[in-house]
Amino acid sequence: MEFSPNDFVIEGVSSTEEQERLASRPVTYARDAWSRFRKNKIAVAAAILLLLLVLLVVFGPLVSTYPVAERANARARNLAPSAEHWFGTDSMGRDLFTRTCIGGRASIAIGLTGAVIVIVLGSLYGGLAALLGGRADDLMMRVVDIFSSVPNLLVIILVSVVIDSKSIAAMIFAMTITGWCPTARIVRSQMLQISRSEYVTAARLMDISPVKIVLRHLIPNTMSVILVDTTFRIPGFIFNEAFLSYVGLGVQPPQTSWGSLAAAAQGMFQFYPWQLLFPAGAIALTMLAFTLLGDGLRDALDPRLRR
Amino acid sequence: MGELLNVKNLSVTFSAYNGEVKAVRGVSFTVYEGETLAMVGESGCGKSVTAKAILRLLERSSATVSSNSVVEFEGKNLLTLSGKELNQIRGNAIGMVFQDAMASLNPTMTIGNQIIETIRSHKKLGKREASKRACELLELVELPEPQALLRRYPHELSGGQRQRVMIAMALSCDPKLLIADEPTTALDVTIQAQILELLQRLQKRLAMSVLLITHDLGIVAGVADGVQVMYGGSLIEKGTAQDIFCSPKHPYTAALLTAIPRRSMERRSDLYALPGTPPDLRLALDCCPFAARCKYAMPICKKQMPEETGETPGHSCRCWLQHPMAPRVALNGGEAGG
Amino acid sequence: MAEVLFQAESLKRYFKSGKTSVKALDGVSFQIYRGETLSLVGESGCGKTTCARTILGIYEPTDGSVLWDGKEVSALSRKERTAFRRENQMIFQDPYACLDPRMTVAMSIEEGMRRHFSYSMAERRSKTEELLETVGLTAEFASRFPHELSGGQRQRVGIARALALEPRFLACDEPIAALDVSIQAQIINLLMRLQKERGLTYLMISHDLTMVRHISDRVAVMYLGSIVEIADTEALYEKPLHPYTQALFSAIPKAEPDSDWLKERLQLTGEIPDPGHVPPGCNFAPRCPYASERCRQAAPPLTEQEQGHFVACWETQA
Numbered sequence: 001m002e003f004s005p006n007d008f009v010i011e012g013v014s015s016t017e018e019q020e021r022l023a024s025r026p027v028t029y030a031r032d033a034w035s036r037f038r039k040n041k042i043a044v045a046a047a048i049l050l051l052l053l054v055l056l057v058v059f060g061p062l063v064s065t066y067p068v069a070e071r072a073n074a075r076a077r078n079l080a081p082s083a084e085h086w087f088g089t090d091s092m093g094r095d096l097f098t099r100t101c102i103g104g105r106a107s108i109a110i111g112l113t114g115a116v117i118v119i120v121l122g123s124l125y126g127g128l129a130a131l132l133g134g135r136a137d138d139l140m141m142r143v144v145d146i147f148s149s150v151p152n153l154l155v156i157i158l159v160s161v162v163i164d165s166k167s168i169a170a171m172i173f174a175m176t177i178t179g180w181c182p183t184a185r186i187v188r189s190q191m192l193q194i195s196r197s198e199y200v201t202a203a204r205l206m207d208i209s210p211v212k213i214v215l216r217h218l219i220p221n222t223m224s225v226i227l228v229d230t231t232f233r234i235p236g237f238i239f240n241e242a243f244l245s246y247v248g249l250g251v252q253p254p255q256t257s258w259g260s261l262a263a264a265a266q267g268m269f270q271f272y273p274w275q276l277l278f279p280a281g282a283i284a285l286t287m288l289a290f291t292l293l294g295d296g297l298r299d300a301l302d303p304r305l306r307r
Numbered sequence: 308m309g310e311l312l313n314v315k316n317l318s319v320t321f322s323a324y325n326g327e328v329k330a331v332r333g334v335s336f337t338v339y340e341g342e343t344l345a346m347v348g349e350s351g352c353g354k355s356v357t358a359k360a361i362l363r364l365l366e367r368s369s370a371t372v373s374s375n376s377v378v379e380f381e382g383k384n385l386l387t388l389s390g391k392e393l394n395q396i397r398g399n400a401i402g403m404v405f406q407d408a409m410a411s412l413n414p415t416m417t418i419g420n421q422i423i424e425t426i427r428s429h430k431k432l433g434k435r436e437a438s439k440r441a442c443e444l445l446e447l448v449e450l451p452e453p454q455a456l457l458r459r460y461p462h463e464l465s466g467g468q469r470q471r472v473m474i475a476m477a478l479s480c481d482p483k484l485l486i487a488d489e490p491t492t493a494l495d496v497t498i499q500a501q502i503l504e505l506l507q508r509l510q511k512r513l514a515m516s517v518l519l520i521t522h523d524l525g526i527v528a529g530v531a532d533g534v535q536v537m538y539g540g541s542l543i544e545k546g547t548a549q550d551i552f553c554s555p556k557h558p559y560t561a562a563l564l565t566a567i568p569r570r571s572m573e574r575r576s577d578l579y580a581l582p583g584t585p586p587d588l589r590l591a592l593d594c595c596p597f598a599a600r601c602k603y604a605m606p607i608c609k610k611q612m613p614e615e616t617g618e619t620p621g622h623s624c625r626c627w628l629q630h631p632m633a634p635r636v637a638l639n640g641g642e643a644g645g
Numbered sequence: 646m647a648e649v650l651f652q653a654e655s656l657k658r659y660f661k662s663g664k665t666s667v668k669a670l671d672g673v674s675f676q677i678y679r680g681e682t683l684s685l686v687g688e689s690g691c692g693k694t695t696c697a698r699t700i701l702g703i704y705e706p707t708d709g710s711v712l713w714d715g716k717e718v719s720a721l722s723r724k725e726r727t728a729f730r731r732e733n734q735m736i737f738q739d740p741y742a743c744l745d746p747r748m749t750v751a752m753s754i755e756e757g758m759r760r761h762f763s764y765s766m767a768e769r770r771s772k773t774e775e776l777l778e779t780v781g782l783t784a785e786f787a788s789r790f791p792h793e794l795s796g797g798q799r800q801r802v803g804i805a806r807a808l809a810l811e812p813r814f815l816a817c818d819e820p821i822a823a824l825d826v827s828i829q830a831q832i833i834n835l836l837m838r839l840q841k842e843r844g845l846t847y848l849m850i851s852h853d854l855t856m857v858r859h860i861s862d863r864v865a866v867m868y869l870g871s872i873v874e875i876a877d878t879e880a881l882y883e884k885p886l887h888p889y890t891q892a893l894f895s896a897i898p899k900a901e902p903d904s905d906w907l908k909e910r911l912q913l914t915g916e917i918p919d920p921g922h923v924p925p926g927c928n929f930a931p932r933c934p935y936a937s938e939r940c941r942q943a944a945p946p947l948t949e950q951e952q953g954h955f956v957a958c959w960e961t962q963a
Contacts, residue, residue, distance in 0.1 A: 007607035008633045014599040016783070019583035022590065022599050032792070198743040199753075201703060202803075206757035206810060207730035216756070220747040349825035465916045495688035496852065497913055500896040504907050522826065525855070525898035529907045552901060566830040567900050568859035574878070575837055575860060580830035584795045600827075 033224075036300040043296020046289040053286055057108060060101030087278045090264065099256060100278050106257035107238050108286070110172060114237035117176045119230050122183025123222070129184070130191035131214060141188070148181045156240060160249045171250055175240050183229055190225045191218050224301040231294035235287035242283050258283045311484055311516050312338040312361070312380050318373035319353070319360050326589040330356045332540040335615075338484060343510055343517040345527040345548075347563075348537035349585060354520050357537075358488050361385065362397055380484070399429050402477030406489035408469035412461040418472055419457030426479045444475040449505060467498035474505065481513065488520045503530055524563055528552060533621075536560050539586050539596025541612070546622035554638075556624040559597045561638045595627065603628055603636055647678040649715075650814060650846050651700055656709035658692075658699050668923060669695040671870035672709065674947070677814075682840065682847040684857045684878075686893070687867035688917060693850045696867070697816040700848065701733055731761045734807035736836075738819035740799035744791040750777070750802050751787035757810045776805040781835060797828035804835065808843075816848040821856065829853075833860060854897045858882050863953075866890045869917065869928040872947060876954035886956045889913075889929050927959070935960050 014022075037043060081088045087096035129140040159174035194200060195218060203213050238258075244250035245259025246266075253260070258279040265275035319331040331353040338344050348354045359365050361378050363385060378385040380396060388396070397403075405411050413421055422441040426432060432440065438457070445453035448471040461469060470490060477485055487506065491499040507530055510517050519531060527534055528548060535545040536557065544557040555561040565579040572578075583600045586592060595601070598608040607627050616630075617623030627633055658670035669692045677683050677700075685693040698704045700711055702718055711718040713729060721729055737743035744753055754773045758764060764772065774784040780801040791799055800820065807815060817836065821829040837860060839845060851857050857864060858878055865875040866887065874887040885891045888911070895910035915932045918924065924931055930940040939959050947957040956962075 003607065003630070003632055005632060007610070008605050008627070008630065010603050010605055010634060010636070012602050012604060013582050014604065016583075019599050022583075022586045022592075198737040198739060199745040202735065202737065202743060202806065203756065205701060205703065205730065205733075205735055206760055207727060208756060208760055216748075217745050221745065349827060467916060496854065496896040496898075497688065497892055498916075499898075500907060500910055501912075507907065523898065524826070525900040528898065528900055529905050563826055564900060566826050568855055572859070574858075577834050577837070578830040578859070580834050581827040582831075584797060584828065585825070 033300045037296055040296045040299060042292050043300075046292035046296065049285065049289045050293060053104070053282070053289065054108065057101050057104035060104075061098045081274055088272070088274050090261075090275055096261075096275065096278060099261060100258070100282055103256040103258045103261045103279060104282060104286075106168070106251055106255065107241055107259065107283070110168065110241045110257070111234040111238040111286075111290075114172050114175050114179065114241075115230050115233040117172065118179040118183055118233060119226055121176070122180035123187045123226055125180060126184035126187030127191055127214065127218065127222075130188045130195065130218075131210065137188075141185075144181045144184050147178045150178065152178060153240070153243070156244065157247075157249065160244065166249070166252045168251060168255075171241065171244060174244075175237060179233070179237075183226075183233070186225060186229055187222055190222045194218055194221050228294055228298045228301060231290055231297055235290040238283060238286055238290075308339040308341060310337050311340045312378070312518070314357075314361065315377040315379070316373075317357060317360055317376040317378065319356050319365065319376075320371045320373070321369050322371070323369070328588045329592075330540055330588055331360065332592075334537075334540075334542050336535055336542060336545065338516050338518055339533075340483075340516055341510075341514055342532045343507070343519060343530060344533040344535065345519045345521060345531035346535050346537060347521055347524050347527060349522055351585060351588070352537045353540040353588075354522075354537050355488050358403075358486050358518065358520055362401065362403060362486065363393060398425070399480045400482055401484045401486060402480070402482035404470070404473050404477050404485065404487040404490045406492050408466070408473045408493075409461060411473060412469060414461050416460075417457065418459055418461065418464070422457070422472070422476055422479065425476045429480045440479070441475075444479055445472070447478065447509070448472070448475045450475075465498075466494050467501060470494065470498075470502055471505065474502075474509070478509065478513070482515055484516045484518065485510070486518045486520070489522065490519070491526065492522070499526065506530070525567065536563070539592065540588055541596060541625065542615075543597065543626065544624040545617075546624075550619070550622040554622075556622070556629065556638065557597075557626045558601045558603050558628070558638060560624075595625070605633065647680060649676045650679045650713070651677040651848075652712040652715075653696075653700060654710045654712070656696070656699060656711065657707045658695050658704055659707045665922070668870045670699060670706075671923075673867075673870075673872045674709075675865055675872060675875060677846060677848060678862075679813075679846055680844055681862040682849055682860055684849040684851060684861040684864045685867055686851060686854060686857055686864060688852070688893075690869075690917065691867040692870040693867050694818055695870075697735070697818055697848055697850055701735060701816055702729070727761070731757075731810045732812050733814045733816070734810055734812040736800075736803055736807055736815055736817040736820045738822055740796045740803065740823055741791075743803045744799055744806075746791055748790075749787065750789050750791075750794075750805075753791075753802060754787075754806050754809050757806065761810055772809065773805075776808055777802075779808065779839075780805045781831070795828075796824050797831055800824065800832055801835065804832075804839070808839070812845070814846045814848070816850070818850045819852070820849075821853065822851070829856070836860070854894060866893065869923055871928055871944075871957065872955075873929065873958070874954075874956045875947070876951075880951070880954050886950055886954070886961045887929075887958045888933050888935055888960070927957075 087100055090096055090099065125140065129137045155178050156174045159177055160171065163170050200213060200217050203217060241250055241257060242259030242262065245257050246263045248263065251257040251260045261279035262276055265272070265279070269276050315335050317331055317334045321328040321330055334357055346354050346357070356365070360372055365372070372386060376386060380401065385393065385396065419438065419441055422444060423434070423437040426437045426440055441457060442453045445456055450456055450468060450471050464472065490506070491502050494502060503526060506517060521527065531548050533545070534548050534551040535542050536551065536559065537543065538559050544551065544555065544560050551560060552564065555564060562579060562581050566581070568578060581600050586596050586599070593612060594610055595608045595612055598604045601608065605627055613625045613627045613630070615623050615625050628636060653673055653675050655672045655674050656670055657672050659666040659668050673696060685696060687693050695704065699706050716725065718729065751773050754776060755769050758769055758772060773787055777784055777786055782798060782801055794802065820836065821832050824832060833856060836847070840847060849857065849861060861878045863875065864878050864881050865872050866889065867873065868889050874881065874885065874890045881890065882894065885894050892911040892913045895906070897906070899906045913932045918931065926941040927936070927944050930936040933940065937959070945957045945959045945962070947955045948962060950956050950961055
């Protein structure tokens, strides 16, 4: 290589803009989390699967050859899956594909509603405990301990029996009455951790009021934890709904859900296994997808895994 | 003095989701028998990656060592050895000490069992003999009451004691080379001085070589024979401690020396602060990595990486200012502070 | 002598951990004069951070008192308390934890302004830009998030956030410990310039004894929750009287080629005892090469040996 004397004239330090260009610019939290999530093939597959399931449940009946689920057909009882009846028919001759879709609407709706309710309740309770601290915190967390020590299903069954109402609202009430406890624990510990952080100390030193500290610092920084928790809670509710419907305490005919479909099919499982397999499979797939998605989200949003 | 470790053209690339990070860019150096070589640089300059690459401790899934890199230890290329052969050298002929002793020790195992396990994974010794050896090692690193210490757990020890235990484990098989990666960074000054002194004593007593990796130019004085300065993935200056401290040739080395307040400086006078921050190692940087922050930067610096040149034997640097066509500038510590 | 801004009187702060109580701060008394830089030095766990946080009222003192402008901090009126909060701010050690990751730089800086000043939105914005320039950043940083900044830049934002309240006093808790050498000098220069321009008073906490010597007017050496020596910087560095100070200073690495600082230093035996189980007498006695029977029985008081040079050691007292 040839050198010219011009190459050897001292120019000094580069401009600030040039410095900026060369300096490393870490990516933003959101973009960072997104790229990490995207790299997680299983989580992405789970998200796609969930999307497909939701689309199927919402629009399935429209494309089905037998869009009306309730119409019984005495001549088409217990048919095996075919081009006409994709999932076969049930003991009353109703198209199972359409029934599974419609049952899925109930199952997923209950899962989502239940999760949202426990997350809101749990966050408020946990947040309050973290905020009050001291004895109030101790007392509030002992209440959580007591609530959590009672077996979940026992509470649900007892409450269902006591309130003696078979409505969906009653079932959600039964499932959420103790369901907020784990969320309260998670939110409390996250908020305690944040309230000890240097930026909250800085805010306190600036005499920012506790309410504003909660609204501006504690809640926004707890959101990712809450989001992950929500994803993990949904499958639990779907399962509990299925279980309750299965034992006859849940969704009542003519309404249906995956749980009640499976319950209706169990008697003749040996003869018409598909009647059980399709709703059971739907439950299993949905729960698995939500759990895998939750795993992926947790890994993507966990700041400890950054860099 | 014979050559013990010879690193030639070592390059390491990490694949991250946001691009390829070229962490080490063609690093070559030699560790001689019985010397202490210090590798100095700021965080992210590639010094720890270099150490890990030498021992092949980098995760294969994310790090790639370029195929023309060579790490010769006693004539054998460590990068091409089989796993079994490598294990005979790693932890045997080469010992390692890391910054965070707490993270390197198993919190659920006693100190004794951990040392014994290390010894027995490399030497065929009975339990009792290994235990005796463990005791000797703890005495070697000047820990009081070694017998009692063997039964304690890592959390019962102070930071300085844990670091001594780490050193004892690294010495369990009489290594010829000890790689110490920021061994005193987490420690207080008085403890830091104790550990450095211990390393120095052990190095003489066991006639081993030490590769000391640190960000603190201060601790190098009085400890190291040779010093090499790393910046942006490249070794930019090598020399004896005397060379580096008294007549630095690279403007970065000179700037590092003047960033630390000196006795001769007037109190509260401005320190020489380099502008900007170190470069993003995702960039290609075919030029000198320091060019943008260098007050002597020339057009050529932004075009091409200079070769390693040196007038005095043992003291070399990679800087265009060394080129015959470059203007002469005085880089003495004091003047660079102007 | 200059005006006293802060006065700590036998300040104590204990932390309960299980059954034992850890004496993080065990009766320290000192003044901070207006416009000076007082540095607290000592090894980890010696109580220097606790000391700064107690002065600022983040921790309630277990015993003793803090006077601010001659007023008892724990008994300030509501109005005085607001002024106390505005005028006394802190710079933190960890540039990665000191900014809320969900807030832009502007939001962080404006948070305190909103509380203490009734600026219009336009005024806030121009103040923010002005502050960013003061700390060596540009106005375009206002819309960035902390993740987009380097460690040094975050530390500058942290300083701008504190300056937004127009404070008179800054407690700097290891402001450069987490930064690289070349960035440390930038931040130290900035802090020194701000002090000159705004007449700030600093309480500097640092374990970097070389830097402390460069920037401080006075230095207090702490050991296990007590101040063992406090003096003007030069007097202390030239002639440390307490054996612990001597050992600490002789362990400072010297970036000079021929220095044999490792060999020449005063060596200490043993480790810092667990602050939960401090021995009676002088805290330092178990490690002190000059300890006598007297030292093991009673703790020496902090007494003035020379003009402005206080030491807590029996041996130095005739």
